[in-house]
Amino acid sequence: xxxxxxxxxxxxxxxxxxVIGTLTAWCIERTELPARSILAVLVVLxxxxxxxxxxxxxxxxxxxxxxxxxxxxxxxxxxxxxVYLPVAASLRGADPAHEEIARSLGxxxxxxxxGVSLRQARTAILGGCLLVALALLAEYGAFEILRFQTFTTExxxxxxxxxxxPAACALSLVLVALGLxxxxxxxxxxxxxxxxxxTGPQVARLPRRAPLGRALLPTLAGFLVLCxxxxxxxxxxxxxxxxxxxxxxxxxxxxxxxxxxxALYSAAAAALATVLALPVALVAVRHRRPTTVLxxxxxxxxxxxxxxxxxxxxxxxxxxxxPFLYQSPELLVLxxxxxxxxxALVAVRxxxxxxxxxxxxxxxxxxxxxLGVLWRVTLPLVAPGLAAAFCLxxxxxxxxxxxxxxxxxxxxxxxxxxxxxYETNLSYGAAAPYxxxxxxxxxxxxxxxxxxxxxxxxxxxxVVS
Amino acid sequence: MTSLTVTxxxxxxxxxxxxxxxxxxxxxxxxxxxxxxxxxxxxTLLRVLAGFDGADRGTVRLGDLVVDDARHRTPPERRHIxxxxxxxxxxxxxxxxxxxxxxxxxxxxxxxxxxxLLDMVGLTGFERRxxxxxxxxxxxxxxxxxxxxxxxxxxxxxxxxxxxDVGLRASLRTDVARVLxxxxxxxxxxxxxxxxxxxxxxxxxxxxxxxxxxxxAPRELYERPADAELASFLGAANxxxxxxxxxxxxxxxxxxxxxxxxxxxxxxxxxxxxxxxxQVEIGSAGHPGLAGRVTGCEYHGHDAIVTVEAxxxxxxxxxxxxxxxxxxxxxxxxxxxxxxxxxVAWTRREADGPVAPEPGRPVEQPAT
Numbered sequence: 001x002x003x004x005x006x007x008x009x010x011x012x013x014x015x016x017x018x019v020i021g022t023l024t025a026w027c028i029e030r031t032e033l034p035a036r037s038i039l040a041v042l043v044v045l046x047x048x049x050x051x052x053x054x055x056x057x058x059x060x061x062x063x064x065x066x067x068x069x070x071x072x073x074x075x076x077x078x079x080x081x082x083v084y085l086p087v088a089a090s091l092r093g094a095d096p097a098h099e100e101i102a103r104s105l106g107x108x109x110x111x112x113x114x115g116v117s118l119r120q121a122r123t124a125i126l127g128g129c130l131l132v133a134l135a136l137l138a139e140y141g142a143f144e145i146l147r148f149q150t151f152t153t154e155x156x157x158x159x160x161x162x163x164x165x166p167a168a169c170a171l172s173l174v175l176v177a178l179g180l181x182x183x184x185x186x187x188x189x190x191x192x193x194x195x196x197x198x199t200g201p202q203v204a205r206l207p208r209r210a211p212l213g214r215a216l217l218p219t220l221a222g223f224l225v226l227c228x229x230x231x232x233x234x235x236x237x238x239x240x241x242x243x244x245x246x247x248x249x250x251x252x253x254x255x256x257x258x259x260x261x262x263a264l265y266s267a268a269a270a271a272l273a274t275v276l277a278l279p280v281a282l283v284a285v286r287h288r289r290p291t292t293v294l295x296x297x298x299x300x301x302x303x304x305x306x307x308x309x310x311x312x313x314x315x316x317x318x319x320x321x322x323p324f325l326y327q328s329p330e331l332l333v334l335x336x337x338x339x340x341x342x343x344a345l346v347a348v349r350x351x352x353x354x355x356x357x358x359x360x361x362x363x364x365x366x367x368x369x370x371l372g373v374l375w376r377v378t379l380p381l382v383a384p385g386l387a388a389a390f391c392l393x394x395x396x397x398x399x400x401x402x403x404x405x406x407x408x409x410x411x412x413x414x415x416x417x418x419x420x421x422y423e424t425n426l427s428y429g430a431a432a433p434y435x436x437x438x439x440x441x442x443x444x445x446x447x448x449x450x451x452x453x454x455x456x457x458x459x460x461x462x463v464v465s
Numbered sequence: 466m467t468s469l470t471v472t473x474x475x476x477x478x479x480x481x482x483x484x485x486x487x488x489x490x491x492x493x494x495x496x497x498x499x500x501x502x503x504x505x506x507x508x509t510l511l512r513v514l515a516g517f518d519g520a521d522r523g524t525v526r527l528g529d530l531v532v533d534d535a536r537h538r539t540p541p542e543r544r545h546i547x548x549x550x551x552x553x554x555x556x557x558x559x560x561x562x563x564x565x566x567x568x569x570x571x572x573x574x575x576x577x578x579x580x581x582l583l584d585m586v587g588l589t590g591f592e593r594r595x596x597x598x599x600x601x602x603x604x605x606x607x608x609x610x611x612x613x614x615x616x617x618x619x620x621x622x623x624x625x626x627x628x629x630d631v632g633l634r635a636s637l638r639t640d641v642a643r644v645l646x647x648x649x650x651x652x653x654x655x656x657x658x659x660x661x662x663x664x665x666x667x668x669x670x671x672x673x674x675x676x677x678x679x680x681x682a683p684r685e686l687y688e689r690p691a692d693a694e695l696a697s698f699l700g701a702a703n704x705x706x707x708x709x710x711x712x713x714x715x716x717x718x719x720x721x722x723x724x725x726x727x728x729x730x731x732x733x734x735x736x737x738x739x740x741x742x743x744q745v746e747i748g749s750a751g752h753p754g755l756a757g758r759v760t761g762c763e764y765h766g767h768d769a770i771v772t773v774e775a776x777x778x779x780x781x782x783x784x785x786x787x788x789x790x791x792x793x794x795x796x797x798x799x800x801x802x803x804x805x806x807x808x809v810a811w812t813r814r815e816a817d818g819p820v821a822p823e824p825g826r827p828v829e830q831p832a833t
Contacts, residue, residue: 358554361517364541365548366568367615376567380558 002171006150006178009071010136017132022125024226026117027219029091030090031180032209034216040088041225042078046230047081048446050399053419053435054078057234059145060241060428071148078142078228079135083128090124091117109210133182137175138306140402145423151175152308156402159312160445172309179304238439241432254413259437262414265329269336270344274389276337281352282378296345303342310339311403332407336397343396344389351385352378391445398442415441437449467653468493469514469619472724474523475535476506478595483509485675486523491619491668493655497646497680498662499655501672502698507655510672511621514653515548516541527618547612547620547650552628553604555596561607562592568615571665582610600632609641613648620645622654626661638665659699663687671695689724689809696739696809701770703745708735709810717755717775718745718784722806729810736812742770742787745804749792754801757784759794773802 028040043356046054055074058065065073098120102112118125140152151171158168212219231281284296302310314335323330355378363373379386401416408417413436422431474487483506491497501507512518514525516532516539525533527546532539555564565582566574568781583589586606596604605625612620624632625641645652656662662669663683670680679691690696693704707716710733714721718740723729748754760783761772771786771794786804794800 223537332652356554358550358552359556361515361541362548362550362611363556364517365515365544365546366611367542367545368568369540369542377556380556 002151002154003174004150005068005148009075009148009150010178010182012072013075013136013329014078014132016072017080017083018125018129020076020080020226021128022118022121024080024223025084025087025091025121026113027058027223029088030117030209031219032211032330032335033219033223039227040126042227042231043223044081045082045443045446046078046234047085047233048395048399048442049078049234049439050141050401050416050442051075051078051135051139052145052401052423054230054234055142055145055236055441056423056428056431056435057237061233066147068148070146071143073229074142074146075136075139079132082131082135083125086124086128087121090121091097094120095230130182134179134306136445137179137182138307138308138402141420147154151178152306153404155308155312159406165316168312168422172312175306176304176309179306180301183236183301183304235439238432238436241429241434244429255415255433255437258413258415258418258434259441261412262398262416262438263441265333265336265414266394268333269340269397270390270393271419272333272337273341273344273393274348274386277341277348277389278382278386280345281349281382285349285352286357296349299345300342302338307339307400307403308406311335311406314403315406327407327409329409329412332404332409335403335407336393336400339400339403340396343392347389348382348385348391351382351388354385355381388449391448395442395445395449398438467655469593470526471510471514472524472526473489473560474513474525475521476509477521478509483675484513487569487672487675487677488563489670489677491651493651494649496642496654497665498667498669499653499672500659500662500664500669501657501697503657505672506675507622507657507672509747511548511623511653511655514619515546515621517542540822543618545617547615547617549605549612549620549622551624553596553601553608554627555599555604555607555611557596559596560592561588561594561596561599564607565611565614566595567611575712578614582614583607585613585647586610587640601629602637603638605629606640612642613650617650620650620652621701622652624655624657626658627656628674632795634661641665643731663699670699673698681823689726690739693737693739693811701742701787703740703742704782705738705740705784707736707738707810709738709812713806714808714810716736716804717781718802718804719754721804721808724807724809727809730812734812735808738808738810739785740804740808742785744806744808745784745802746787747771747773747786747788748801748803750799750801752801752803754803755784756799756801759796759798759800762794762796773800775802 024043028036028043033039051074054077058070058074064070094117099112099116102116103109107115137150138152139150140156141152143153144156151174155168155171155175158171159165280296280299283292314331315326318331359377359381360373363377364370368376398415401420404414404416405420409416413421415434419431419434419438422428422434469489469491471487471489473484474484474489476484487510489497499507499510509518512667513520514534520533520535520670520720524531524535528545530539531537532544555561556567559567561583562579565579569578579592582588583591586609588603588606588610591599591603591607596607599607608625609620609622621800622641629637638661654662654666663686666683667678669683669686671678671686673694678695679686681689686695687699690699696702697704705716707714707721709723709729711729711731712723714723714729714736715733716738721738721740749757755775756777757773757775759771760774761773765772768790769788771788772783773786774783775781776799786802788794
């Protein structure tokens, strides 16, 4: 039952996200849609709203949203940007010449879209689907709110209610296996795929945009509905509950201290993960050998591990071997850093790969030692990637719920734990300010990240490669 | 004095040999071009010299200093070799002045050095620009100034003009040659462009199959290539069968004198003769010479290359003739050809061998 629930949800939501994400990306990147720049921001914004807040938004206004249909609705709306982002980046970076050649060789518009455009974006779509599927396996908060049982919620219950370690571990193993299956499926499908390549040093021209014609109004309406459901409902509910906030207990100073703790832990984790990702990325890109490739790949396996499993592992390990670390802030920061290390690595690696190694060689030939070259050439060149990695990890840590609930130091409250405490008591009004602050803090790095994606020409940037 | 000596240099990647015994001497203050087709290992050679890659075998000497003997390798930063890569590779985050001063310490930077260098490459007043605000040619000039800033013993230029358009290429390469000569720097220029190599360099080393096939002054390389394959690699060439005697060769194009610095075998023997298209004269039918028919004409403006197929015997490879001013020869017009010496010839190892030119030995070493 648990397995069936988990798998059918993962498949349904992943497919829906793939369709919605790809279609929106194509409309924004390749058609003459009006107000594209605004829509592009609106379409991405849901990524800044944690899934459990989306779930809370829906459930608190429409209690009928629950179970499988509710989970599909909420998770699709929360996760489709994970497909949109890489596909949009790939469409933007793709050489329009290929499409033009296909047209000149007698392929029709639709056939070109299927055979060329989608093919070029295939790696990006698959990469996005991978992220969606893994996020679904790891999700706890939203499903708990929607009263939909998956492996993750069951493991959490075993741990929290029964404190039944063996049962939690056994279930975790199944979850890890599922994650690995998804990861392997993606690598299998993604390999041997299209190597998008450009020959010659010229810069790719900007793609010509397709006029929408009579499809304009339906398309615009579709975008409005999507944004309304994915953004309007959660934010609307937050505003609604905040406005009614007077009727419930005012959060007062506790929200400030919670926000400070959240920001502090997240920033520390982001800095740690970024610093750790740099040497791995440098070694993996610059000194490509079987061992370094293995090192790099092994860190991606972490991505297939749900946060819950990692958190439980940290708990068991620290309780048994390092009791002084148990429930310490350091352990939480370390867990965040491990949990989101793959994200940091992806961002850093992409910018290291883009920094031409020829520049470092020139630096050496001009008489600089390797460390000097690293400091004066490599670091300035990969700085945007480091910033992106920091933002990515920070954003993820601020919106993290599951591991936080398990590892948060005793007596400390973060935004997520406070929100959760009120939400589980059904005090929607009291929970709303915490959710609003989470969304507010998460929005800042989201904007920075959006800029970064705009400048990334490489579709592989966001894909596990 | 030689500033660079390469001896028996071997280098391969994943058991795929690229360099197979390079021997090269570069004289102090000279500009030597390394010429070879794409994929012949030119860039690999340059990277080993610069110290980015290590040699598998052989030695690289800078002056009297061994910088690489396949066991010990001096790191690039201690070699003092300037390097100008294909696309300039300026540091995108640094201004022009900072790019040029990258290899200088604080004291050197304070002197007017940077401005002088920019003046020298013709970029006065560009100090505060960023690389992306420069054209391709300007970027290459900055890259050259940056390489010269450290007063290198040797400058390596890796196809520095390849990415520029034709007009810019011509003007930039004369400028670069002038700058290098003015600075008195020894330079090694890698290129696949024959015109570039022949017009710029004091000496040209042709790379073939991972070895230096010939290293000589441009004129000698063109007029007296070491073998038939080199002859056709460098410029248009007719390789004609003939009978080689001591001082002359008998060919279908008439009897041609051998170059005075060549001496044929005592007994006349069959061989291959190099006749450059400009050594062939074309005349209308009826004149003495080899009778043939025009089959094509490649028009270049200042001159033209006319292709002529000999009537008798048929099946022989066509002969190329360079005609000044463009020529007025119609397709299929009957013509006669006469060649003028002196020429270079190679004897065949086997008299009855195939007609295809086989890389043989030059007839005789020049009298020294």
